[in-house]
Amino acid sequence: xKPANIPVLMLAQSLAxxxxxxxxxxxxxxxxxxxxxPALATLPVSTMIVGTAVATVPAALLMERFGRRIGFxxxxxxxxxxxxxxxxxxxxxxxxxxxxATFFLGTKLAFIQQYRFAAVESVRPENAxxxxxxxxxxxxxxxxLGPAIAKATSDWxxxxxxxxxxxxxxxxxxxxxxxxxxxxxxxxxxxxxxxxSRSLVEIFRQPVVLVALCSGVTAYAVMSFIMTATPLSMHLxxxxxxxxxxxxxxxxxxxxxxxxxxxxYLIAWVGLHRILxxxxxxxxxxxxxxxxxxxxxxxxxxxxxxxxxxxFLFVGATMLLTQTYVPQERFKVQAVNDFGIFTFQAIGxxxxxxxxxxxxxxxxxxxxxxxxxxxxxxxxxFYRIQQKGAITASAHI
Numbered sequence: 001x002k003p004a005n006i007p008v009l010m011l012a013q014s015l016a017x018x019x020x021x022x023x024x025x026x027x028x029x030x031x032x033x034x035x036x037x038p039a040l041a042t043l044p045v046s047t048m049i050v051g052t053a054v055a056t057v058p059a060a061l062l063m064e065r066f067g068r069r070i071g072f073x074x075x076x077x078x079x080x081x082x083x084x085x086x087x088x089x090x091x092x093x094x095x096x097x098x099x100x101a102t103f104f105l106g107t108k109l110a111f112i113q114q115y116r117f118a119a120v121e122s123v124r125p126e127n128a129x130x131x132x133x134x135x136x137x138x139x140x141x142x143x144x145l146g147p148a149i150a151k152a153t154s155d156w157x158x159x160x161x162x163x164x165x166x167x168x169x170x171x172x173x174x175x176x177x178x179x180x181x182x183x184x185x186x187x188x189x190x191x192x193x194x195x196x197s198r199s200l201v202e203i204f205r206q207p208v209v210l211v212a213l214c215s216g217v218t219a220y221a222v223m224s225f226i227m228t229a230t231p232l233s234m235h236l237x238x239x240x241x242x243x244x245x246x247x248x249x250x251x252x253x254x255x256x257x258x259x260x261x262x263x264x265y266l267i268a269w270v271g272l273h274r275i276l277x278x279x280x281x282x283x284x285x286x287x288x289x290x291x292x293x294x295x296x297x298x299x300x301x302x303x304x305x306x307x308x309x310x311x312f313l314f315v316g317a318t319m320l321l322t323q324t325y326v327p328q329e330r331f332k333v334q335a336v337n338d339f340g341i342f343t344f345q346a347i348g349x350x351x352x353x354x355x356x357x358x359x360x361x362x363x364x365x366x367x368x369x370x371x372x373x374x375x376x377x378x379x380x381x382f383y384r385i386q387q388k389g390a391i392t393a394s395a396h397i
Contacts, residue, residue, distance in 0.1 A: 002186055003122060004122075005118065005183055005184060005186070006119060006122060006123070006131060008179060008182045009118060009119055009122075009135045009138070010134060010138040011138065012072070012076075012138070012176050012180050012183075013135055013136065013137075013138025013139055013142065014140075014142055015141075015145075015176035015179065016076060016079070016108065016112055016142075016172075016173060017139045017142035018142040018145045018146035018169065018172050019048075019083075019105050019108060019109065019146070019169060019173070020109060020142075020146070020253075021142060021143060021145075021146030021249060022146045022147070022150045022169050023105060024045055024227060024228070024231070025146070025147050025245075025246060026162050026165060027042065027044035027045035027048070027102060028041050028042045028045055028228070028232050028236075028353070029231060029236075030044065030098065030162055031043055031044045031045075031095070031098070032232075032236060034093060034094075035095050036095065039353060039357045040095075040353070041232065041353055041357075042228050042232065042349065042353030043099055043350075043353065044099055045102070045353075046349040046350040046352070046353065047100075047103040047106065048102040048103065049106055049109075049224060049345050049346040049348075050103060050346040050349075050350070051102070051103040051104060051106025051107045051109070052107065052109040052110045052113070053106075053110075053339060053342035053346045054103075054106075054107070055106070055107035055109075055110035056113070056338040056339040056342055057335045057339050059075070059107075059110045059111050059113075059114060059335070060331045060332070060334050060335035061331065061335065062074075063114065063331065064331040067185040068185055068186075069180065069181070069183045069184070069185055071111055072111055072114075072118075072180040072183060073180045075108045075110075076108065076174075076180060077174075077177050078104060078107065078108065079105050079107070079108030079173045080177065081104070082101045082102075082103075082104035082107075083101070083105065083166045083169040083170035083173060084166070084170045085097065085104070086098055086101035086102065086166040087159075087164075087165075087166035087167045089101055090159075090160045090162055090163045091157075091159035091160045091163050101166075110342070113338055114334070114338075115135050116132045116135055116318055117322070117330065118183070119135040120322050121186040121327075128319065128322060129263070129267045129268065129315070129319045130265065131264070132260075132263075132318055132319060133260040133261065133262070133264035134260070134261075134264075135260075136257055136260035136263075136311070136315065137257055137258070137260040138257070139253065139256060139257030139260070140258055142257070143252075143254040143256070144250060144254070145172070146169075146253070147249055147250045148250075149165065149169065149172065150162070150165040150168075150169075151246055152168075153165050153167070153168040197328050200332060200333070203324065203325060203329060204336070208320060208323070208324055208382065208385060209321065209324045210378075211382040211385075212317045212320040212321040212337070213317070213321075213337055213340055213341070214374070214375055214378040215276055215313050215316060215317035215375060215378065216317035216318070216321070216337065216340075216341045217341050217345075218280070218283075218313060218372065218374070219279065219309075219310045219314040219317060220310070220341050220342065220345040220348075221344040221347070221371060222283055222368045222371055222372060223283075223306055223307075223309075223310040224346075224348045225348035225349065225351065225352045225367070225368055226286065226302070226303075226352075226365070226368060227303065227306065228348075228349045228352040229353070229356040229364050230245075230249065230252075230303060231245050231249065232353070232356055233294075233299075233356065233360075234299055237361070240296060244296055247300075248296075248299050248300050248303050249303070251303060251304050251307075252303035252306060252307045253307065254307070255304040255305075255306070255307025255308045255311070256307040256310050256311055257307075257311065260311060260315065263275065263311060263312065263315045264315070272319060272320060272382075273379060273382050273383045273386060275312045275315070275316040276320075276379045276382065277379050279309045279310070279312030279316060280309070280313065280372055280376045281309075282305045282308050282309030282312065283305070283306060283309035283313070283368075283372050285305040285309070286302045286303070286305045286306040286365075286368075287372070289301040289302040290302040290361065290362075290364070290365045291362055313375070320382075321333070321334075351367075352364065355367060
């Protein structure tokens with residue numbers, strides 16, 4: 001066990017996770033100015049998520065081969081270069097170079113997603129859910145840091161609006177790479193390695209794995225689908241100010257990560273299935289508020305509920321997944337799980353701009369609802385499995 005890794009991962013999360021709020025806040029707005037057609041305005045945001053999905057399997061395999069520290073540090077440095085590429089693309093009015101830059105920024109997010117699994121490996125099994133929450137809590141700083149830096153440095157350089165935002169992001173990512181140098185890899189004991197490893201087919205035939213995957217997919221796909229459309233709907237269509245739009249996005253990202261301070265304790269107190277249920281219901285609350293109007297408070301409540309709902313579903317799904325494999329199976333299971341989650345997130349983000357452009361904000365909400373209903377059935381199915389005592393907890397590192 002290496003509990004000293006937890007502060008390192010928290011600080012790295014605080015810095016590196018600022019990438020997502022910056023791209024989410026600015027991607028659609030810059031895209032509207034540079035894209036050849038309005039329907040492609042959110043493509044820079046979407047390609048960030050595509051980059052995450054594409055990199056999930058390589059990220060896990062790279063860290064299995066060379067260790068997590070090398071994977072984490074190298075990804076941060078690649079993302080730093082991508083942020084500089086984004087700044088250059090804006091200065092040169094090159095939309096497709098911006099798309100390529102956000103793709104590589106997205107690959108960094110695939111490595112950030114591995115922080116939660118690294119946290120579980122670094123503590124005793126009884127502290128696993130708390131460790132996940134502590135690391136994700138680093139996103140609280142990122143929720144403020146990303147949008148604040150993007151806004152404060154937007155006219156920092158004379159090469160075009162928002163070039164300074166991405167140069168500032170590059171500096172933050174460089175700092176993250178320095179912090180991650182202090183991470184120490186966790187080794188699996190010889191006794192554990194000698195246990196037989198199951199095939200992926202056998203592992204993913206477990207009903208509980210499918211519930212965990214369904215919850216994770218819903219958490220990210222619905223969140224991304226609604227969140228990607230929010231700056232366009234608020235700022236460009238409903239003409240809310242950039243300050244109000246920034247506040248809503250900041251509030252949303254804070255709502256995603258502040259609950260991490262206590263989600264682990266809630267899981268221990270009320271049970272995993274209740275946390276998952278609360279996550280689904282909060283997401284349904286998002287749909288209700290979003291359909292109720294276009295005022296600032298409608299957007300704010302919708303995005304805050306979306307953030308808290310994401311947290312409960314995602315932390316719960318992660319905790320559930322870690323109970324379904326033994327240590328030597330962890331990299332391949334984590335890779336397939338995250339590939340599924342971020343593939344659907346990418347589809348949601350890509351579809352968001354198209355649905356928003358052709359059908360509007362209300363259609364975004366109605367399209368989200370069936371996925372939430374499906375996830376609700378999955379949670380009830382998980383509860384029935386729990387009642388029958390059908391869950392087999394695996395060994396932990």
